[in-house]
Amino acid sequence: MLPVENSSRPSGSLFLLAILAIFPLAAKIVAMSSGATGFAWQSTYKIFQLIAPVYWRNNMDGRQGFSVLWPVEEGRPSAMTWALAVAIAAALAGSAVAAILLLAEPLGIAPADVRAGLDARFALTPWKAVVAVAYLLTLNAALEELHFRAWLDPELSRRFGNLAGIGLANAMFAGMHLFIFAGTPGIGPVALGLLFAALLLAGTAWSLLRRRPGGIHAAWLSHGLTDAGLLTWGLFWLGYF
Numbered sequence: 001m002l003p004v005e006n007s008s009r010p011s012g013s014l015f016l017l018a019i020l021a022i023f024p025l026a027a028k029i030v031a032m033s034s035g036a037t038g039f040a041w042q043s044t045y046k047i048f049q050l051i052a053p054v055y056w057r058n059n060m061d062g063r064q065g066f067s068v069l070w071p072v073e074e075g076r077p078s079a080m081t082w083a084l085a086v087a088i089a090a091a092l093a094g095s096a097v098a099a100i101l102l103l104a105e106p107l108g109i110a111p112a113d114v115r116a117g118l119d120a121r122f123a124l125t126p127w128k129a130v131v132a133v134a135y136l137l138t139l140n141a142a143l144e145e146l147h148f149r150a151w152l153d154p155e156l157s158r159r160f161g162n163l164a165g166i167g168l169a170n171a172m173f174a175g176m177h178l179f180i181f182a183g184t185p186g187i188g189p190v191a192l193g194l195l196f197a198a199l200l201l202a203g204t205a206w207s208l209l210r211r212r213p214g215g216i217h218a219a220w221l222s223h224g225l226t227d228a229g230l231l232t233w234g235l236f237w238l239g240y241f
Helices: 014-033 045-059 079-103 111-122 126-160 160-183 189-210 216-238
Strands: none
Touching: 014 045, 014 160, 045 126, 045 160, 079 189, 079 216, 126 160, 126 189, 126 216, 160 189, 189 216
């Protein structure tokens, strides 16, 4: 049975919670549909992903100092939880690579077409790709875990229960990432649907990991390893290296 989130706080401020949760998605839509290129511009929505949980943790939870940026109040995970984080990352990245190799041809996904679409949107170069891997391994994973697993999932779970909290938070997590590939040549509705399901599964795994003592730190590690491993393989598959 999943640990029940602390439900002592009244379910007020639901409207504020919804607004803060939607803001990054709205910023993502604007950035992706603007036609502007460049990794920095396409990542501006990350500012709102940081602002939302920081504002909430400071003004609603009364957190101060560094604790508004990260749940430092949680203890360190056990060795078993760290090991579980690495195992989850290996399983997620490995299964994703296998699925891509198996389904790319039947779905008509050509690496050259995908690369052309990403180049047009993010203006990637091999060196920028290396920076992107380092960013995903560290800051991006921390930011997304802060937003979706340390903040949004618990707040939704307190109000609607664990099942709805995990589902809603990670559906938003999955949907946010679909905009990266939406409109990319060769990636049609079926591929996007499979991608959404895979991201929902990954987010759910990290939500369950977060519920272990100190699990938010382990979720950060697992998320970062998954993203960095998958992107590194993807860069070779797309021909950047």
